[in-house]
Amino acid sequence: MKKRIYSSIAIVIALALLFVLKIFVSDYFFDAVFAILACIGCLEMSKMLSKMGFYNNQWVAVALPTFLLAGNLVGIHFASVKNDLFWILWTIVIDIIIMLIGALVCFLISICRKKQNILHEMTVRNVSSMSILKFSFKKALHTSICFVYPAFLFLFFNLTNHINELPLSKFAEISSNVSVFMLMTTILIPVFTDTFAMLTGSVIGGKKLCPRISPGKHISGCVGGILWCVLFSACVYLIFGCIASFEPFMDIFPIWVYLIIVLIGSVLAQAGDLFESIIKRRAGVKDSGKFLPGHGGLLDRFDSHIFMAPYVLLAFLIFAV
Numbered sequence: 001m002k003k004r005i006y007s008s009i010a011i012v013i014a015l016a017l018l019f020v021l022k023i024f025v026s027d028y029f030f031d032a033v034f035a036i037l038a039c040i041g042c043l044e045m046s047k048m049l050s051k052m053g054f055y056n057n058q059w060v061a062v063a064l065p066t067f068l069l070a071g072n073l074v075g076i077h078f079a080s081v082k083n084d085l086f087w088i089l090w091t092i093v094i095d096i097i098i099m100l101i102g103a104l105v106c107f108l109i110s111i112c113r114k115k116q117n118i119l120h121e122m123t124v125r126n127v128s129s130m131s132i133l134k135f136s137f138k139k140a141l142h143t144s145i146c147f148v149y150p151a152f153l154f155l156f157f158n159l160t161n162h163i164n165e166l167p168l169s170k171f172a173e174i175s176s177n178v179s180v181f182m183l184m185t186t187i188l189i190p191v192f193t194d195t196f197a198m199l200t201g202s203v204i205g206g207k208k209l210c211p212r213i214s215p216g217k218h219i220s221g222c223v224g225g226i227l228w229c230v231l232f233s234a235c236v237y238l239i240f241g242c243i244a245s246f247e248p249f250m251d252i253f254p255i256w257v258y259l260i261i262v263l264i265g266s267v268l269a270q271a272g273d274l275f276e277s278i279i280k281r282r283a284g285v286k287d288s289g290k291f292l293p294g295h296g297g298l299l300d301r302f303d304s305h306i307f308m309a310p311y312v313l314l315a316f317l318i319f320a321v
Helices: 002-024 028-051 058-081 086-111 115-124 132-154 156-161 178-204 219-241 244-252 255-283 298-320
Strands: 208-210 214-218
Touching: 002 028, 002 178, 028 058, 028 132, 028 156, 028 255, 028 298, 058 086, 058 132, 058 156, 086 132, 115 132, 132 156, 132 298, 156 178, 156 298, 178 214, 178 219, 178 244, 178 255, 178 298, 208 219, 214 219, 214 255, 219 244, 219 255, 255 298
Parallel strands: none
Antiparallel strands: 208 214
16 A cells, blocks of 8 residues: 555656646657657557467567657647648558558568577467468557557647647637646546545445456446546636636636536546456456556556547547637
């Protein structure tokens, strides 16, 4: 329990420092951290896939997020310079192309190895009856799973981090740093939901939510997590509303719109948590890794955030374009 508390304090301090650096120095500190976390998440996912029997290329899986980050920054740069939001769509296309190239590289690495080495690997994995070509293809396909989850979804944080640079008509006249509010929303929804779902469930108890997937979760905790998340998010909204530069932003997003976004996001956060539980159960592990003492792996802590990043960005863009 002490390790969990200390880790939580360290995470809060690190996030506070990152927001200070973002506001007063540069947005790129967050980008670097997002890329590192995505790489660690891919490492954990790669290991769990291996335990499930989905053999993959761990090095390619871990390296790919850095290339996806580069693709995102290129798209953001041209969207800002060309003053054309269409470049954001091209950013997604660039990311997909990078993932396809990553899968091709994985395939070529496998098929170009010495025959005796690849035959030895196939024997170890108990698939010696399979052809080398088919084995290499399946290995590339399994590696591609890491490209999508968590890498591709996680790096939507980068687009949110640079939302101020994008040519969004309704944000053009706002002097406030909208990305700070959006990032804080993306981070706090899962934190509020997870924390109060655990507290409410432990106090009230009652019927289990999904006993086969996650025995510790209760329906009361699920409902409590959503309600408390909406309540505390409303407080965050009102605090930002007291800042004069954010008043035009609040006109675009009245509190009822914001709370609807939060409510749906809270439900999605719990779905992300259950999705990670399914993966861990199939892999036969309690934690996705040991990156965060007391919490388990990085995916144990950020599983909800991975789904939250694209959702919050899309939800805000719907009202801002």
